[in-house]
Amino acid sequence: MGENEESQIIEHHDDEEMEKMRTPRNHARSFLESVASSESVGYSSTQSSHRLLAYSDALLSIIATVMILPVAHTKFQDNEELKQSIQALLTTKIAVYLMTFLIVTVAWAAHIRLFQVIERIDDTLALLNLACMMLITFLPYTFSLMATFPSYTLGILLFCACVMVIGLIQAMIVLYGFSRPFFLNDQIQMSENQAYYKRRILEVIMRVPIMCLFASIFSFIFIPLSYIILAVVIFLPYISQCLKWIRSKAIGGQVEDSPDSVPFYTYHPSEPLSKERVEAFSDGVYAIVATLLILDICEGNVPDPSVVKKEFDNSLIDALQEYGPEYLAYFGSFATVGLLWFVHHSLFLHVTKATRLMGLFNTFSLAFVGGLPLAYQLTHEFPRGSRNELEAVQISCVIIFFAGLFQLAMWVTALFTERETLHPYVRYGGREHTFMLAKLSLYPCVALGTFVFTCVLSRFSTSIFHMMEIGVPFAFLLLRLLVRVALAVIRLLFCPARNDLDSVPVEEEDSQLPINDIVA
């Protein structure tokens, strides 16, 4: 049985995909056959939407992360206190970055929902989706325009226009999809009240552009009101969900929409999100963050031949030594991003279903990961030994800490509904449970530890910090060993009676023993 589980772990990912494929398959064929006779013109190239969604995820993840660049490229004066500069930044640029990230992820979540309903595409839908993507990638610009000129009507108008057109295109996609039912999710395709679903989905989608229309109208009359409306747009689903929950608690009855409500467009915290797309989006963010650093290095750090000749006596080594800290910072940051990705990857390997709440924590985690280029920029900007250097390291620690913490939060959320969302291996008491916990808490612990160090030691430098960052991977390699040693120690302390059994069959016992209770 142990070995059975052993092999399941490779397969559960595949299994899921297989299951997903198998069911649609047969229906799709029968449906196509039945439909083909009546509708024979032009839809011959119905396609799986897999790659279109992967491409959309890549675009959206890059766009979400890109707004960190204006933050990271801000020049700090050397004599200035970093704390003050950061505070000045916080009020505008960082806030804009976080808001853009939030807006893009909201648009992305809407996109997921839409394409959970429409599962197959043709050329027209692909082109409509590309148009939608084009406007979503333009959103960050209009938003930063709005944020830079908060008292101008034009910024609000542009932003609202963008959102409205996106909403209209999504509505067109829905209408087009419902007019050719073989594009739809099988559950809806089989259902008898398609018209109800269509109306409900259109209602949800059109809510946003209609509110933006109001916001743009109010921008001529009273600008603050239109900002309030825009804020409501983003939080609307959460608000309405809260209200519904409160109402259901107050009245006591169960407020169901319809006898067979779809699992989509409900905004329940446990609404399923496509796990594949959450992974793809996260991969995109991690990849672009890792490479933003090398992008800076490639553009800025190749010395000019004439400069080398004049200032460094033709010695390239001397010229490059000037950039020394940046290389170290690059490797350190890449290692951090790579390992945070690795933790994310390990976690999602054991997650069988992603829910909205997990998606939310994932978004928060990614927003902090997106802040890493700022940390990188700060840590190599200041001269050695300055107060600013210490503060830069502290800011980096805070960013890494929260990025890791929200990953941990995802797992904890998953643990609450572990029967549905987690692989048996990492459930409470499973044999990988402790190891997973250790993996997920390594980065928060390291970041916290480093933060404390910087407060205590005055001679802590960024070089040490980057060396530490590069050293963490080895901690990951040692982790399995460390966890086992820790478990053995705990066992020694708490169950001294079983001492004699301890030495040989450690591996087999881990899975059976409720030793994890003691740890957790």
Add this chain to the structure above:
Amino acid sequence: MGENEESQIIEHHDDEEMEKMRTPRNHARSFLESVASSESVGYSSTQSSHRLLAYSDALLSIIATVMILPVAHTKFQDNEELKQSIQALLTTKIAVYLMTFLIVTVAWAAHIRLFQVIERIDDTLALLNLACMMLITFLPYTFSLMATFPSYTLGILLFCACVMVIGLIQAMIVLYGFSRPFFLNDQIQMSENQAYYKRRILEVIMRVPIMCLFASIFSFIFIPLSYIILAVVIFLPYISQCLKWIRSKAIGGQVEDSPDSVPFYTYHPSEPLSKERVEAFSDGVYAIVATLLILDICEGNVPDPSVVKKEFDNSLIDALQEYGPEYLAYFGSFATVGLLWFVHHSLFLHVTKATRLMGLFNTFSLAFVGGLPLAYQLTHEFPRGSRNELEAVQISCVIIFFAGLFQLAMWVTALFTERETLHPYVRYGGREHTFMLAKLSLYPCVALGTFVFTCVLSRFSTSIFHMMEIGVPFAFLLLRLLVRVALAVIRLLFCPARNDLDSVPVEEEDSQLPINDIVA
């Protein structure tokens, strides 16, 4: 039968994946069971490598494309002739970009080959792969250092050191993989001469670092020689393949390596490349190119509030009008990138197996796609009506033309071995054949047409060019109609006898008639 094919088109992608999964599955289980008893410590978390590879593809595609930024951000003087500036650029920056792209894609191809042999991973392999990625992302920098200081030893040494460490890590991955056979490809796992494969793969992998070692030694003695060695490293597989081919032709006998040679590490033009990874890499390149534009806009085109106050009398509209052409350029470029992706997507929907030669053409096509940010930068940089403006449009046309042409070349290559590589639908005489041809040749034709226009008309402007770019999607929507009309016209001209049958059942005939012969 017609409908059967109709549904196949949605499924053939899935089918392929299913098949791939089903076979490994059973072996993996049996192998794990047999191995688990003997090797019980530490390898419990064997994982599917799917997401690791997706992440690597994302990283590599971004890195490959990033070196276009120094090219695109070059400032041109307004009074300077564009042709001369471009020529000056060509000698260094563009060459560096193309070489980096080539080097990264060679590294990527090596990575594909490696992970076609090692199909399952664990934490150690994942971390080794991340280390490998870290060094590959550093390659472009060392290469541009080498290109900027061609007469310095240090540049060559750094580049060679990078390549050598990458080679060593790959060798470690192979050794680690072969020491735990359940990580391996099933064909090798089942085979009896694993030792032979291991030796052969290590030989191929170690060739590169060994040659780099020689190159770095020679850099102290005679620098040109080390450049020759480095050039040989990249083209080595092609050269040795050519030599082998010539030898086999000269001797006449069949020169087989071994009775059951693996399909990997052969460097045959028909060696299979993982189609999934070619798609993922291409998606990454298209996504980053599409977003490089918005990245520039977000950083550079939000006007400063103080400037608006001073220069534009507090009128935001006036201030933004200055950037007008850039927005148009953004939308035009995004549409172009998006549609080139769309064509690529349509093509790969019908491709059942990607070969090395197709991969090569794909790389060329992507290298030109990566050049689009340069085209974008050029087309909005110059004042209206200048000679430079026309030349900028011409350069854009050339870039788009070749990007499209190499996509077409991929299809033509696939047609040569259509039984293995193409879905029946788009094979010579299939019902989607003509439509696919039209789709693939649309961009080369449009680019060629525009180029001719710019030569003939003196009043052609970039605005018209960008409007055209935005207009092309509608051509795609009309394409199916256009193709059908064109076919009808051709039929009218060449087979006037069958005139009377033409009017109604056009759709059904397309697939049966050898009308495509006339077109092709």
